[in-house]
Each structure stands twice: as structure tokens, then as C-alpha cells.
Amino acid sequence: MAHNIAIIVGSLRKDSLNRRVARSICSFAGDILDCGIVEIGDLPLYNQDLDTDPPEQWTRFRQTIAAADGVLFCSPEYNRGIPGVLKNAIDVGSRPYGQSVFDKKPGAIVTASPGSIGGFGANHQIRQAAVFLNMPIMQQPEAYFGHVSDDSFDESGCLKDGPLKDLVMVIAGSFANWVDMIHTSRRLLAEDSAHAAKQREHA
Numbered sequence: 001m002a003h004n005i006a007i008i009v010g011s012l013r014k015d016s017l018n019r020r021v022a023r024s025i026c027s028f029a030g031d032i033l034d035c036g037i038v039e040i041g042d043l044p045l046y047n048q049d050l051d052t053d054p055p056e057q058w059t060r061f062r063q064t065i066a067a068a069d070g071v072l073f074c075s076p077e078y079n080r081g082i083p084g085v086l087k088n089a090i091d092v093g094s095r096p097y098g099q100s101v102f103d104k105k106p107g108a109i110v111t112a113s114p115g116s117i118g119g120f121g122a123n124h125q126i127r128q129a130a131v132f133l134n135m136p137i138m139q140q141p142e143a144y145f146g147h148v149s150d151d152s153f154d155e156s157g158c159l160k161d162g163p164l165k166d167l168v169m170v171i172a173g174s175f176a177n178w179v180d181m182i183h184t185s186r187r188l189l190a191e192d193s194a195h196a197a198k199q200r201e202h203a
């Protein structure tokens, strides 16, 4: 069964390269990943004062992430770091304290840029936040897509055949396995401890 994946795109641009990479992943990996892009452009800026009466956009976002089996970040790099809109979404999902919807959620990070280092700086800032948020993030393959341009995509907005498309397919497959492994291990551990608890009851 395909895993339900929430994709968070760190660009609001209509013709975003990262949004098109995200769409390509949805289109190529439909049999293993049931992906949906979660919109973040309407999220009011995080303000702790609003935690007691949160805006409905925050609630909608938090519920969508909470219901997902995994989270895929697809983002550009802005000034060698995370775009503000993405940082805001991460902050919104991480609160109120103790109720983060990212906790224990398997994730992966893809960054795409026309530049040659493929958003490495943003990629690792997202990773840094994910470590703090207790997200098991896929380690390999890493995904820093450099030299991405409008030319990388066909008229339907999907990646053209070539090395980048091949790499995206590998990443999608690895992420599906990663999400599967995390959820399967958790289920087996839960079954083990339930079994051990029953044995203690009957001892």
C-alpha cells in the first residue's frame, strides 16, 4: 500500500522549480507514495500568543501533517538558508510545546536550485531543525539538485528523461522504503511490548 506523504514546498512561486520537482515525485512514484502538496503560503506568522486560540490555517496545516505517514521537504535555498515561509511552517507545526506534529514523523529533504551547490545550505538547515524535532530523516541518498532550470521539465511540468529524473526515482524509492521501515519497526516493537506485558500478567 502506498504511504501517505505530505510534501512541504519552500517556495510560493507559481513556476517554482521545487514545486515541479515535488510534482514529478508525485507523478513518478504514485504506486509507492501517495503524495499531496500541503500549502503553506496562507499560514499566519507563528506567534506564541495565538497558541491558545490558533488561526484555522494553523489547525488545518497541523492536522494534515499529523495524518501523514511521512513528510517530504522540497525547498529552494534563500541566502544560503531556509526560505522564511518554510521556517514559519516548521515553527507552526512544532507547537504548542509538547504537541509537535513532526515528532517521530519520518522525513526526507530535497533541495533544488539553478546554482551549482543545489541548495546544500538550506538542506542542512532543514535537517538541523528536523533533528531537534525528533524526525527520523532519511540519511542517504542526499538530494542537492544543482543546475535545475525550466529546461529540466517538459510541458506537463514533470522532469524530462535524464540523470535528474533517474535520481529522483531512486530518492522516491528509498524514501518509500525508509517510511516503511520506520513504521514497520514501530509496529513490531509495540507488538513485542504488548506480548511481554501479557506474559508478565500470566507469570
Ligand SMILES: Cc1cc2nc3c(=O)[nH]c(=O)nc-3n(C[C@H](O)[C@H](O)[C@H](O)COP(=O)(O)O)c2cc1C
Pocket (backbone or CB within 6 Å): 011, 012, 013, 015, 016, 017, 018, 019, 075, 076, 077, 078, 079, 080, 081, 112, 113, 114, 115, 116, 117, 118, 119
Ligand atoms: C531571496 C532569494 C535568495 C536566493 N538565494 C539563493 C541561495 O542562497 N542559493 C541558491 O542556490 N540560490 C538562491 N536563490 C536563487 C533560487 O535558487 C532560484 O530563484 C530558484 O529558482 C528558487 O526556487 P523555486 O524555483 O523553487 O522558487 C535565491 C533566490 C531568491 C529569490
